[in-house]
Amino acid sequence: MPKAVVPVNKGKGKSTVQHSKLYTNFLPIELLLPAPSTSSSSQSRVTSHYIYVRPHTAKSGSTSSVTASPESTVFVANIPVDASERDLRVLFGRWGVVEFVEFTGGSGANALEQAVQGLGEDDEVEQEEEEGEEESDDEAQDPINDLRDTEEDNVTSRPEPTFIGNGPKLPRRLRTRRKPALPVSVPEVEALPPLDPRSTPYGRSGSRCAHIVYLDALPLQRLMAHTGPIHLPSYGLLPQSAYSKPAKSSLKSMASPQSDPSNPTGLSYYISQYTSLRPPLGAIKAFADSSMARFDHLQSLLLKSRAKQQGAGALVDEDGFTVVVRGGRYGRTGGRGPGSTGVAVASKGFGKNLASEQDDGKRKGSGARPKEDFYRFQKTERKRQELAGLRAKFEQDKAKVDELKKTKRFTPY
């Protein structure tokens, strides 16, 4: 599949060369955004911002929703910090019909859920762990690029971000996505109201990237052939106000209906953040209770499946001894050894502790230790070393003082 993309990509690159320069395969696009007017910089009402686009290059083996249709996906880099999903839709809508937008650097999924999802299909687990690294090698995962957001995590059952804008709702192409599902019996979590007042949270400047998936591959060619700046008067505003004058930003216009209430910025963002970070107690209770129920269920599922895998009953090691291990709420006995069925304490951690304890014991023991300075040469050697140490220290100190002398510290006045 990826092979089909590459020639298109290269062809595009060459054909657009006459129009605009490519930067390591990226096409820069200049956006002209309305600048909020302040008293000092009121002359320029429009400022430019460059984004960089490139046809998506898929990495094999990745099961992200994006890679399902690599030939119609665009990778966008250097998105403005405050651009919302709707802004990207409006922008990329001019070249074709956008199916969906996905910001990279997702949240870490719940480890327990992943484990339960992987049950039954062993290879699935491996793949699951590779998630989040779907970009090609030059896009090495930026360690600081993780948008950590509890709310996103809590609603991991949500398969993809849903669009909350007023724009035309697009028919989604039916596609079977291999997303390992949880068993149906797992109770759902009653989600908290969102903690971030913005539907699209702020992203780190310069590291904010997204995938735009078009319905088909055609818009990609149009996009890569694009030249010249694009005026975006409706940036950060609601679509119906897109053709009216850009809003004057002042205290009064903060509450103006023109700005997008689902993506507030500035003071109104902080005010609504204050409220949304303090959800009603009832919602928290519901959330905590349902999360715990879900956790209990998932845990029992996991342990049950392990028991099934490794055989129920007491654990017997290779030599026929029964291994006694600490039981939990769910397990009676049972160990999870690497590969084999049930060598109970098969951990490096314990081994390490044991080893260090033994060392301690040796040091403490007053028994048969080699006597120090038994031979005369040992004593001479020790004395030599001591003298050498003294001299070395002397030299070191002298060097230090010389260093200090250079800083002209030792002036008597």
Place this chain on the structure above:
Amino acid sequence: MADVKKRKAGERTSGPQKRAAKRKHLPRRPSSPELSDVATSGENVVGTLVMDPMIDPDDSPASSEGGEDVSEGWVEGVENEDGDGDDDDVEDFGGSVEEEAEEDDVEPEAGPSTTKPKPTPNGKSKYRPPTMEELETLRQTESSGGNTFALQLDALLTSTLLSKTPPAGLKDLLATIHSHIMSLHSLPALLPPKACKRFGQAIPFPGPDVFHPLKRADVKWTLGWEKPEEVIIGGSWGVCGGYRKGKKEMGDVNVVAVMPAALFSPKDRMDFRYFHKRIYYLAIIKKSLEMLGEKSGASLSGIKVRWEDAHGDSRRPIIVISAGKEQGLRDSVEISVSAAAPGALFQPSSLSPSKSLLRDAGIPESAQTPLYSTSIIQDTLHKAHLLHLHHLSQFATVDRMVDAFLALWRIWASRRGLQRHRGGSGWFASMLLGWVMDGVLIGGSGGDRTKFRREPGLGKSLTAWAALKAAWERIGSMDLSKRPVSLCVSQDPMIPLPQILESFSVALVDPTGSINIFAEWDEGDIELLQYHARETLALLEHVDEDHFSDVFLRNLSITSGVYDDFLTIDISSIRLDTDVLEESERTTKLRRASQAISSLLRRGLTDRVKLVHCSVDQDHPDSVHVGLIYNSSSATRVMDIGPSSDSKAEGQAFREFWGDKAELRRFKDGSISESVVWSIVRPEEATTIPYQIVCWLLQRHLDISTPQVTTFSAKRSWMDILQVDAAARDAINVAGSEKLGFRPILDGYEELYKLLKSIDNELPLSILQVQPASELLRYSTTFVPHPIDIARYPTAPDCLKYVSRAEIVVQFESSPRWPDDLAAIQKVKFALMEKLAGLVRHAQRDSTINIVFDPHASEIEDSAGLEILLGSGVAFLLRIYHERERTLLDRAIEGDAPAFGTSLPLPPRRLAIPALELHVRRFIHLPRHHATIAPLHHRYPSYSSACRLLKRWFSAHMLSLKIETEAIELLMAKVYLQPGSLGCPASAPQGFVRAIKVLTEWDWKIEPIILPLSGEAGKSGRPRMDGEVQNGIVRQFEARRTKDKTYLHSAWVIATEQDHTGLRWTSGISKVVANRVRSLARATLEAIRTATLSSELDIRALFTTPLADYDVLVHLHSGILPTYAQGVHADAANWVSEARFKNARRTVYGDEIRIAFDPALAFAQDIQRLYGDTLLVFFDQHGGQVIGLLWNPDKVPSRALKPFLGYSTKPSAGEAALVTLDKDAVITEIQRLGEGLIKSIVVK
């Protein structure tokens, strides 16, 4: 092993040849055959080297031979026997022929060799057998405080002491002066008016007008001039050689002209006649020297001559000649010419200090003139003291020990700002050295001052450093008023000791037994000297550290940096009742005023102060400087209790002293006593009580009104900077809350604590412990958290609405009911909080409770707290600590957890690392830090306010986001726990100044701050850290510095016992910030220094930051900043008008109470978070109206595009496909992010 053998095998063949070649080549350029010779030998080496590994070491003859060699070489190293040949080989190969050869020369004559061993950096030389002398040096340095101390001492001395042989120019100069004085023509004696007329110039006759020779009618004695008996070189220069006083400046040289006895009669000791004759004598010499200076061509031309008081004694002026380059000298020098009386001029018994040497109607017969007679005697002692010094230098066995002692004493004293005539001179040092070496007589045995016993000296083999320590100990520990000391060990002192003791309360008698060295000194002068000596010794008590710079290098002479309060008193309107006697004893008004003030304050301040030091300087003839060092436990006492009502006379004296302030009170125990009460409005003002007392007493007794007293520490504006304006406070806080300080929030905490303990049985898990972890609960927030008035809050203006909250950590018992999964633990915490919320609300009906989530937290980290606003108006944030989280996170990070059947999968490392960091910081480090810092407030009453000032300073300079509040507390703790060569500060501004000083002096590149936070105190009360721990810290620090040469990470290292890396609170401080702090601190200190001199200190200016250095300035709308009123330059109009017109209120925030809500701070933090290291963000969290931004210069150059470059870019101009930082885009982005907050953006 194989490697060594290999080399050896090579040497065997190549060594000698190579050396031969080398010898031949050295003198001339090599010719070609020899070159090839070298080449072949070189090849040989290479060949063997390459070949060797192939050969089996056991059966190869070459290598076995090599093996022998190795052992031989080793034995040789141990035994140091000969074996030259083999040795040569080794060296030759090693390529260090020269060094080793030198060593060879030394080695054969091992033993007591005379040449000082030259240790080389070569590794092997460390194993050379030690010479006696080397061992001696090594041992000696160990005994004098370690190598570095001894070496630094050496370095300091070599840069101080000049050679003993005088420079030729100076010798000539002195010879000229000598011959000039000796060749002057004698003048016949005339009556004073005529003599003065003959002289032609005005002569500054000392003494009161009553005795002035020109104003008295009945003068019968005469003034004349004869050739001096002799002209000698006095002082230390002749004995000890010169020393350096300043850059290109040499210490003084004293020339003493001994006046001929023929000029005087025995009666001349009376009525200032001696002094008048003396000054006439000197005036003639001065005039002739001046003429000599004006004459061009002579060797003395160009010299400057002036009068000066000898040792601050205005009765005996001296002539000072300054000479320098013009006279052909390398270092400029001041030569003082004084006139001395011949030893046998007056009968010693007639000069007894207990007699009166003045005859005047206003002076009673029984009066004493001790200072007057001391002056006369002192003029006869030049030679005797010179002999004393000479005796010491002959007596001491250590080379130039006396010279070194005097030099070190002078340096030590001048760093501490001790005046020359108050202990800073070499002359005084020589007296002390006599005490240390020869021993003294000490009085006070059995409580009787006059009963003396002999204390032997320490002998002649002391080093200068040991003598110095002994001198500090003697002078520091001796209560000289109870136990007077006489340096005169012989049986027949010139003046009997009892007579001296009768006239002086404090006595240190000179070696001739004729004068009291402390005669002219004020009690405060002695106390100051003793204070410094004691503190220096206390500093040295801790032997593991290098105190050299504290003792000899740090400059402590900035007066406001030593005293807890420093007052400048304008004495132009002072009322002094002085008589002729007083005027003769203290001849200047300044001295008399200083004496009067000193005794008045000492009586009034009683035990509130440890020290009252009055000083005067010639530049300000109208002001007296008073330094006070408080007694921290009693300085702030509100009431002074006087004598009880029974004792009438004492009560009368008390009322007389205090005036209207004195009142009779009845106390709880039923006693009725006189008392004085001082009123204060808020708790912080207690520190101004000593100042109030000073003002009251000066006004009452000396007619000095309060505006004439300039204070440093008691200035109102110090505290004003830590308080919001009264109108702003009244608009939102509970009335009268300013009187309570931190009390309300602590009470709120107590209440909450009790509540949590009482609801234990209603919770599913019981509460194990509740720990405070907030600066609000340890008295160290910049602004006192006054409780808000909940009823009035909604109507308050927006710019006052900030409500601070205190964090508390609650730990529940550990139980198997806690899940073993990190994400699930958080859910359990939510559930527990919800439960707690219900219970608290039930118990506290009027409280407001919320569970507040942290933005941007991951699922596995602690992400929520319970926010409680109590009805009393104080707010708390309660977090739940579960200790198992740490284990789980550790396992997730290390990845080698023990696996059980019941183990759950672990979260990914990239989430676990920040989660662990947060957990450790929030639940382990913060509570522990709180627990160690909180007691400091109780131990040092001024710590809290000083800390608040320092925090205010950091935030005022827009460093709120850069420097953590805990780091500031540690910095301040350093000032109190390691006060260096001074005592602990006892006033907040003093603590603040010291901290600023620490910041300017701290060379963070090469030294960490090591704080003994929980160390036990030594004898002097200074805590110390275990030496092993400390060495470990230093080693860690050095290892880190060698790894990170550019200080990219960890500029500041502040280590404590709890934190050996020293980065717990300072890891975010970069080099840029550290440098910025240092330059700001320097500027602040400079402002304070100049202001103390001119006594006009604008405190607000110290807290006003320069904005010139920032690339971008983001100005914010001030009206909507909830912390606006806390700002340094907040404009009261912003809230006054708002509060007045309540119905026309414009509000953005509405009526809701928002706790810890500060959009400006959140905005600044968001900028830092979103732009990472592209921008440095500077902001003042206390009412800052501007955010300063600095671009990271590393990001500016163009580079190839990468999608995760980490900053916003645009295509750069030019052909290459490179991109560059898009500053405009970033600025407009920030403008969008701050919509509604930003007033304007200024780009430089």
